[in-house]
Structures are given as C-alpha cells and as structure tokens.
Amino acid sequence: MTGTILSAFLPIFAVIAAGYGVRASGYLPREFWRGVNALNHRLLLPAFLFMVLATADLCHPEAGRLAMLSAAGSLALLALAGLICAGARLAAGPGAAVSAVAVQWNFVLTLALVTRLAGPEAAPLAAAVIAPGVLIGAAATVAGFALARGAGLAPAAGRMARDPLVLAGLAGLAANAAGLARFEAILAPVELIGAGALPVILLAMGAGLDFSALKGRIAVLFAGAALRCVAGPAVFLGLALAFSVSGTGALVLAVAGAASAAAFVYAVAADFETETGLTAGMITLTVLVSVAVSPLTAALALAL
Amino acid sequence: MSAVAAALIPIFGVIALGWGLRKTRLVRVELWPGINRLSYQALLPALLFSTISTAEIEGAQVGAFLSAATLAFLAMGAIALAFKALPVDGPAFTSLFQGGVRWNGFVLLALTGAAYGPEGAALTALVFAPTVPIINVMCVAVLTIWGASDKAPNIRRVAGRIVTNPLIIGCLLGALANALNLFQTGPVADTAALAGRAALPLILLAIGAGLDFSALKARPGLLSLSVTLKLIVAPLVFYGLGLAFGVEGLALVILIAIGATPGAAASYVLASEMGGDAQLMAGHVTATTLLAFIAMPLWIGFAGG
DSSP: OHHHHHHHHHHHHHHHHHHHHHHHTSSSOGGGHHHHHHHIIIIIHHHHHHHHHHHSOTTOTTHHHHHHHHHHHHHHHHHHHHHHHHHTTOOHHHHHHHHHHHHOBOHHHHHHHHHHHHOGGGHHHHHHHHHHHHHHHHHHHHHHHHHHTTOOHHHHHHHHHHOHHHHHHHHHHHHHHHTGGGOHHHHHHHHHHHHHHHHHHHHHHHHTOOGGGGSSOHHHHHHHHHIIIIIHHHHHHHHHHHTTOOHHHHHHHHHHHHSOBOTHHHHHHHHTTSSHHHHHHHHHHHHHHHHHHHHHHHHHHHHO | OOHHHHHHHHHHHHHHHHHHHHHTTSSOGGGHHHHHHHIIIIIHHHHHHHHHHTOOOOHHHHHHHHHHHHHHHHHHHHHHHHGGGSSOOHHHHHHHHHHHHOOOHHHHHHHHHHHHHHHHHHHHHHHHHHHHHHHHHHHHHHHHHHOOOSSOOOHHHHHHHHHTOHHHHHHHHHHHHHHTTOSSSSHHHHHHHHHHTTHHHHHHHHHHHHOOGGGGGSOHHHHHHHHHIIIIIHHHHHHHHHHHTTOOHHHHHHHHHHHTSOOOTHHHHHHHHHTOOHHHHHHHHHHHHHHHHHHHHHHHHHTTO
16 A cells, blocks of 8 residues: 555655756746746636536535535634634734635645546545535635735625636536536637646646745744644544545545645735745645655545 | 547637737736746656657657658758748748748647547657757758848857757657666656646647737738748648658658648747847747648648548
8 A cells, every 4th residue: 555655646746846846946947937826826727626626526426425524624624723823813914824724725736646546536526525625715715815914804705706716616516517528629628728737736836835934933834734734634534534434535535634735825825915925834834744644644544 | 520620629729728818918928938938948848758758669660750750841941941032131031931941849749649649649759859959950040141130149059059958858868768668657757747748738828828910910921921831831841751751651640740730939039039030930920820720630631640
C-alpha cells in the first residue's frame, strides 16, 4: 500500500515542486505568474470545476451521503475557526484569512490524488464531496474577506454571487441536472481546457509558495495550518467513521480533509487587498504539512 | 462527424475563448506574456519529451518522413525567396517570407493527438527537432538582410537562443530517452506527462489572445499572397515531397497537414524585433489561423486522412 500511495502522490507534489523551482530559480520570474494566476482564477479553475460537476454521476448511491458529510465537515471547520478566532481575539482581517484557509481545501489536489489512488471510478464520489465543499468554502472565503474589508453583508453577498468559482460550481450542477454532458460538441472546448487545468494549477501552487511569508505571526500561521492539516483530516475522517463510510468514499473524505488550502484563497485576499502576506504564509505552510499528512491520512482511510 | 472535424471543434473553441478573454479584458493584454512563457519554456518541452520518449517509432518510415518535412521547409524558403523579384519593400518581403515558411505546430499537435492518437502526436512532435533551428536560421538571415532594423543582429545571441531553445531540448531528450528505453514509466514519465497536459490548452488560448483582426486591413494584396503561400502552396510542396520520399499512410497525412497549419505567432515577435512588417505579420497569423480550419480538413481529406 505504501508504494501505491507514494507513486500516486509523487508526480503531483513533483509538479508543485517544479512550479516552485522554475519561479525561485528565475527561469520564470514572479511577474510572469500574474497572468497565469489570473487565467487560473478566471478560466482554468472554473472550467475544471464545471467539467467535474457537469459530467459526474451524481446519482451514485453513495453521492448524497458523501455530499452531506462534506458539507458538515466544512461547516464544522468554519465553526471551529470562528471559535479560535474569537478566543484569540483576532482582528477581522487575520480572522478571515484563518477561516478561509481552514475551510477552503484544495479540490484540484484532492481530485488528482483520489483518481490516481482509486482510478477514474472514484470521480463521482469526489465530485459529490467537492460540490458542497467548494461552494461553502468559496462563499465563506469571499464573504469573510469582503466583511473584513468593511463591506456590508449585501455587497459581500454580491461579490460571492459573482465569483467565477461559485458560478462555475452552480453552472456545473445545473448542466449535470440538464444532462448537458450528452452534447459533447458543446462541452468539448471546456473539456480541453479543463484537462489542461490541473497541471497549471499545481505549477501555480508551487510558484506561489512564499517561504519569506512564514516569518512573523507564527501563532496565527500555525493556527491556520493546524486547522487545515490537522483538524481537517480529523473532522473528515471522524465523520467517515461515525457514519460507517469506508473504501473509496472514506478515501475521498480523508484526502479532502487533509488537502492543503486552495491557492484561490490568496487570489481572493489579493482581490480585497487584505492580509495577503499572512494568507500566502498559511497556504505555503499547509502545502508543506500536507506533503506529510495527506499520504498518512490516505493510508488511514484505506485501512478503515 | 469525422475524427478531424471532431478534433478541430474544441481547438477552434479554445482559440476563440482566448480571443474573448483578451478582448473582454478578463485576462488583460499585459498578462499574456507570462502565460506564453510558461507554455513555451516549461509545458511544451514537457509535452514534447513525454510524447517522443514513449512513442513507438519505426526507423525507416520516420527517416523518410523527417527528410521530406525538412526538405519541404527548405523548399518553401526557396519559393518564398523567389518573390523578392516583386516590387515590395524589404520589411514587407521578410514578412512574406516568414509567412511562407513558419508553421504553428501546436495547432497540429492538438489535432493529430486527438484525431490519430499517440502515433499521430509523436510524428508531429518529431518534426520540431530538425525544423525549428532551420526555420529560425532562414528567417533571421532574411530579416538581417532585408529588415528595417538599425541594430546589427547579435549572431552569437541568436545562435545561443536556437541551441538553448526549450522545444529543441525537449525533443532531443525525448528522442534520447526513447532510444535508450529510459523513463518509459515511473515518476519522471508521470511528472512530464502531467505537466505536458497543460501545454496545448494554454498555447491555444494564447494563440486566440494574439489574434488581431484590425491587422487584416493592412496591405490586402500582400496578405493574400502570403496566405496563398501558406495554405495552398505549402501543402502541395509537403505532399509532393512526401510522395517523392515514399512516405505513405498517416505520415503522409501529417506531412500535408504540416503544410496547411496556420502561421506561427513567433513570426510576429521576430518581425517586431528585427524590422519586419509586424502589421502584415499579425494579419497573416490571424488570417491563416481562421482559414486553416477550412484548409486543414480539406487537405487532410485530399491525402486520405
């Protein structure tokens, strides 16, 4: 089992490391990544999510239960982050960053790892976990940063409703319900883009790693990373155990729970010009911790 | 629907999407160089390495195919040179020349991979290694002589750029790995394949973002001539030389398709840097990109593909 897990994880983390390498070595300096990040946020990530949700078999017998557990896990993490932020009396900005990192797990990484470990047949279960997780995570992230920036509830809701990832998630579910997957010619360009999205997103994740951002505010940095990479897998695996989910379903929940924070969180922080350094540091830390935690959590889930 | 038409629809759709992203400023003009650079410097070399290293290559047929392709590019250079006799200024002639000889292999790579599988993709990928240096040397030479730039070209810098071209390095490493049976599976192969998956969607988006419809109005006579050279003369030259070298089957189909590919966006960059007619070049790339979606299936059908 160790060999299977390592061979599944290694190329994914190698591409992330390659992204860091080409940026840090100056082969593709930081300024060139702005365009790639913009393309990621506005097209690749939404196209990827749309295709995952539009083409998934959401009538799979396990799908409904996994979707509910995923939503429960995300809401539990959001509540936990809220309690910690209130207990530590964090200001609105850092609080928004901690909550976003805790709740917005990296669904691209999750899908890549799960399909490498369990094959393409795991895709419908992954889609069931991804749909509520991404929608709750993206909504909480955008709303949190909007409120921290001083926007009222109505403008925050407006920003949330216009976010490309939220729109793509909803459009993907609507396309699935309408049976759009049958019309291959319509989906073909989105499918082509979606197929290429994964490596670009992984490379951009690596290029976005910022070790200098790890200096200072250690307690907040570690709180965010611990919520994502320690509490995340504990909550998701705990839910799997409590509801007797095993096999591929448990694996998907575990990998989602242990995944690093999504780079999308940084894009939102930058968009609102709020706590970008802290957010970059927390994402960097979650990527590093998830390299060790994700394979362990996957092994635990497979042993359930 | 034929396999070629089915493969062309998403390619055209992604190119159109790239144009839309730039036009609507969802991804602004100044952000595209980063996307281009990631594609050319990292993703495309990974794709070429991955495709060539795992290809099942038969020596004799591939030798004839590559010889025909290389000679066809040289022949196109000679044909384009003959148009120097026309009463056109030097910069415009250099753009006519580039229009005749440069090809956009990435559009074809996307098409052959989707329509003909790994064998089609591998044959297309192999063409990059011998032809990228030849085409670059021809174009730089012509621009040095007839371009309008005041600056003397730095030959060492140009040579260095050709030798260290990531596309050539990707091809050569892929061929070496194939010959030595290295990296057929395992983490290196998996990582290269994973990174390479992003190359074509990104480059197709960038091609779309680079389309410039306003450039179509500049010098319509010369533009028609360069488009004719690229989409009518070139396929015939590639096909004829393929027959002469005994190339047949899928390899012959790919040869004629190479001739019918649109012009390369790199020609605009070179024209801007070395005193060519950049506006004419932009018009050529835009016109051939649009018309290639009619020309490519027609020529491929003609060759029996």
